[in-house]
Amino acid sequence: MTEFIHLLTIFAIFGLASCIATALLRKVLLRKGVLDTPNHRSSHTVPTPRGGGIALMGVLLAGWFGYALSVPTPIPGLWQVIAGSLGLMAVSWLDDLKNLSARVRLVVQISAVVLGFWGLKNGGLNIKLFPEFIPQIVDYIVLGLAWIWLINLYNFMDGIDGITGVETSSITIGLIALALLLSWPQEYYYLPLIVLATTLGFLIWNWEPSAIFLGDVGSVPLGYILGWFFLLLIAKGLWAAAFILPLYYLCDATWTLTRRSLRKEKVWHAHKEHCYQIAVQNGASHKKIALVILACNLCLICITVLFSQDHPWVSLAFSISIVAATMKLLSSKAIAKSL
Numbered sequence: 001m002t003e004f005i006h007l008l009t010i011f012a013i014f015g016l017a018s019c020i021a022t023a024l025l026r027k028v029l030l031r032k033g034v035l036d037t038p039n040h041r042s043s044h045t046v047p048t049p050r051g052g053g054i055a056l057m058g059v060l061l062a063g064w065f066g067y068a069l070s071v072p073t074p075i076p077g078l079w080q081v082i083a084g085s086l087g088l089m090a091v092s093w094l095d096d097l098k099n100l101s102a103r104v105r106l107v108v109q110i111s112a113v114v115l116g117f118w119g120l121k122n123g124g125l126n127i128k129l130f131p132e133f134i135p136q137i138v139d140y141i142v143l144g145l146a147w148i149w150l151i152n153l154y155n156f157m158d159g160i161d162g163i164t165g166v167e168t169s170s171i172t173i174g175l176i177a178l179a180l181l182l183s184w185p186q187e188y189y190y191l192p193l194i195v196l197a198t199t200l201g202f203l204i205w206n207w208e209p210s211a212i213f214l215g216d217v218g219s220v221p222l223g224y225i226l227g228w229f230f231l232l233l234i235a236k237g238l239w240a241a242a243f244i245l246p247l248y249y250l251c252d253a254t255w256t257l258t259r260r261s262l263r264k265e266k267v268w269h270a271h272k273e274h275c276y277q278i279a280v281q282n283g284a285s286h287k288k289i290a291l292v293i294l295a296c297n298l299c300l301i302c303i304t305v306l307f308s309q310d311h312p313w314v315s316l317a318f319s320i321s322i323v324a325a326t327m328k329l330l331s332s333k334a335i336a337k338s339l
Contacts, residue, residue, distance in 0.1 A: 018198040019205070022212060026049050060225075125235045157276075160280060171245045251320070278331045300319050
């Protein structure tokens with residue numbers, strides 16, 4: 001009971017801090033005129049402050065910094081991920097304001113990923129995805145590319161009110177549930193709990209109709225942080241859980257960008273072809289779309305927690321079928337009526 005009260009207190013403190021910080025930041029952004037003005041590729045119609053990730057990530061990283069200082073030995077890679085997140089925030093904020101080149105963004109992302117791997121390796125974790133006979137460098141290359149892809153798809157998918165808040169909350173709930181079920185050390189549920197609380201505090205302001213947008217300054221480092229969590233799962237042998245928890249974002253982004261690439265389109269340009277964007281064009285509200293994705297994610301959490309440890313391949317296959325059905329629903333022309 002004492003531990004539960006402690007967790008509830010942490011959740012309340014960081015959730016409230018994130019909510020208040022977002023409210024204060026919104027006033028500053030409005031005063032400075034830092035607005036996301038709608039265009040033909042937008043899913044919103046009213047100029048809205050962008051850069052809310054400064055508040056969310058500011059409270060989140062302050063909490064992580066304090067936690068790292070309070071324990072004798074922080075979880076492997078924590079200090080490096082905090083540093084990498086700050087670097088990504090700085091570059092992403094400049095991108096929000098001035099539209100930096102893709103090359104500059106990619107160089108910083110690669111640097112942050114290398115720093116993250118170094119922290120994990122230096123902390124004694126063996127990140128092994130493939131069989132032992134395959135060289136370790138192959139694991140690092142494949143997982144490094146996957147990490148960079150996750151960072152970018154998290155940015156690509158943040159296109160309607162509430163969607164990234166729902167996705168991040170779902171993933172962190174799954175991480176917390178796994179850590180508690182398997183009796184892992186407290187940092188494995190304290191750290192995602194802080195992410196969950198700060199995300200929900202921000203989501204209050206980002207729910208439809210959104211009063212503020214996350215911006216690259218929030219979505220990019222969030223993708224980076226979640227990628228680090230997934231590597232921790234892989235290090236513990238839970239590779240299926242690492243793929244299942246973010247599966248909706250992974251599938252929607254990868255499927256859409258693959259189709260655009262096959263058509264020889266510039267995949268890094270903004271567009272409105274993700275399944276959730278098609279749902280908006282077909283008349284569904286942002287709120288209802290986010291709730292559909294939440295329902296999908298709750299199914300993925302249950303599969304992750306109950307089955308992925310003992311039946312990884314079956315769990316992954318079943319999860320893919322659930323996500324495919326969700327994407328089909330969101331892409332259907334009957335979406336507005338069905339929702």
